[in-house]
Amino acid sequence: MTETPNPNIVDADTITGEMHPIRRVVLSLGSNLGSRTDNLQGAVNSLADTPDVWVTAVSPVYETQPVDAPPGSGPFLNAVVLADTTLSARTLLDRCLAVEDAFGRERVEANGPRTLDVDLIVVGDRRSATDELTLPHPKAAERAFVLKPWFDLEPDAELLDAGPISELLAKIGVDGLTLKEDIELTLQ
Template identity: 75%
Template sequence: MTETPNPNIVDADTLTGEMRPIRRVVIALGSNLGERFTALQGAIGVLADTPEVWITGVSPVYESTPVDCPPGAQDFLNAVVLADTTLSAHRLLDRAQAIEDAFDRERGEVKNAPRTLDVDLIAVGDRRSDSDALRLPHPRAHERPFVLKPWHDLEPDAELLDHGPVAVLLEKVGTEGLKLREDLVLETE
């Protein structure tokens, strides 16, 4: 298992000497096509192997009914990963999209179409972004129980930037449509 760095320390790039802060990252994983659990586990494996990313927690797996998806979409498996990183938000987004591509994620014109893997950046430290490419914090995380509940399981005192305590947000949206899958346990090694 990778040792978690002290989040109060600034990491120096060994080649350039550039100082980069270590930021806490919240990443949501979801899959509702193909081998759903295998896709989630694979994403965690790739994240764990990513230089400058240190996984510090993986939530339990939840099964959730599709939200805003086309009719007939299958249930999702969802989890949340907490990590520390010195990568910029845009580099982390590039990595997330590369992971999705490695698991044959198709990006079509149908909004919220079923997918083999979804890797969403929910929060990257205190970074804010409102570009077409990257929105931070994630614009719908505060209303998604399949993000809030697994995150709350890992960090009961967590706060979503600009929205407040995750516990309060979860209380507002409830957990209808979520089912804990105790039979599925994601590993970090």
């Protein structure tokens, strides 16, 4: 995964300027409250409508049991979106949070049920370890509901600092994932 086709382009995250690098982004979507399919499709549409974000692919949808969630939490629908962007990681995170809020996301308890979850998994080869943003996503290598949909789109992809997603997926398996063949998220 390269940050930009031209390594000589100035990084606008650190230097103000007109040139912005193009980064490949992997986003994970999840919903276990409300109209789960509509929530996921709405997230895809909202991301595609974001200036300087070009959604290039959307994975199949999987139903999964909640991980580390409170008792009684319902199953999730999960998908992965691939996009290219010139936005900074922080600006993209702000957009993801705004999309979640637009779909009624309430942040009451950690890992609690939610109408929509939009997580940044990787943003180019960016690394971040702040309270607001950790890149790559710290739990992505352990989550089949992230790795399997991503693998469906890019079987040769690698998770920064963790290795090929095919190997990570082989280690953790796909138990608990059910492909929802009757649900297809579309690009506008």
